[in-house]
Amino acid sequence: MQTITLSRSDAKNYADLVFGEWPAHRRFGHQAGSMPEWQQMALIKEIRDGTTITNLQIFHDGAWAHPPRDLPFALDEAIDDVAQQARAHAQELSVIFTVERATRTMQLRLVTGNEALPWFLWRQVPERLDALFGRTRDLTAGARPISLEDNHLRGTTVCLASNTTTPFTVISSAPSVTRELTIVSDHRPDDEIRVPYDQLLIRDKFLPEHHAGEFTQDLVGVWRMHSAHQSGDEPQPIEAPIELTIRADGSFYELSDGVDPAIYFFDSEGAGGHLGRPFHGYLATADGRDYVMGHNGTPNGIARVADDLDIVEELVRDGDQLCRTQNVVVDGIHRYRTTMLYRRVE
DSSP: OEEEOOOHHHHHHHHHHHSSOOOSBOGGGOBOOOOOOOSEEEEEEEEETTEEEEEEEEEETTEEEOOSSOOOHHHHHHHHHHHHHHTTTOSSEEEEEEEETTTTEEEEEEEEGGGGGGGGOGGGHHHHHHHHTTOOOOTTTTOEEOOTTOOOOTTOEEEETTEEEEEEEEOSSSOOTTSEEEEEESSOTTOOEEEEGGGEEEOSSOOOOOOOOOOSSOOOEEEEEEEEEETTSOOEEOOSOEEEEEOTTSEEEEEESSOEEEEEEEOTTSOEEEETSOEEEEEEEETTEEEEEESSSEEETTEEEETTEEEEEEEEEETTEEEEEEEEEETTEEEEEEEEEEEEOO
């Protein structure tokens, strides 16, 4: 974390704005509420995927919350300018402007790379701000072991089950094929280490959904993807390890060590992306055939429904080979077909 030194004139201008009257009308003409007597304030400008997002928080009555009024525009714009200048040197970053009312202390900080990730998860921002203002964090309150089906972990704060006092940030999105997660400590954000997922505790994620299913073929086991292709293309080898594990209760999870940018694929939530994104769900049957369903998706018979998409995925086993075919219909028109071939490894 880098501290940005404010010039004397900037410090005076910022103080006049932050300790002065905040606008009575919010942006887009909405009426603002009455402003509480806050003790601390934080304005966070995060930049990722080319987009700037603003998170304004005040601390009062023992908790962080979004205020009923916007900051004066000139101050918001000044902090935004700092973030845009930093953007030339980092793709992912957060600029954090904090104020202590009692001492009239202001600080401007910049975090980039791995160190910026926790600031992108708004549910974690209050505890990160507490740490900046010297309030301790209890990493074990409500903590649970990480599951193989946990997803979207990137940026999440975790701790080791053997050492619950030291926070780490998860860099990977989900456990890898080797059942590991990549993490970094707050003190050494550039030193990435790989740790078995079952050695970590997490406390700020909901337990993943889990639904049992049913199937007609003998599908239980571990299947490794070896090739895939889009409709009309020749099969191509899959270099990144991608493994599908089907349980006896009809549920499954899929882990990967990377994505294949050449193969377009729709995940369990109906989001389009590249093959290799973690996919967890359950199997369903219809007319003696086996279909793939997502834990988080909206089912409609054998289809997963997401906005204007209908996604139907079928599994067909042939000896030690497993064929998985994903068909995607958009607004009633068949648009995509992806075929994935697996080989049984366990």
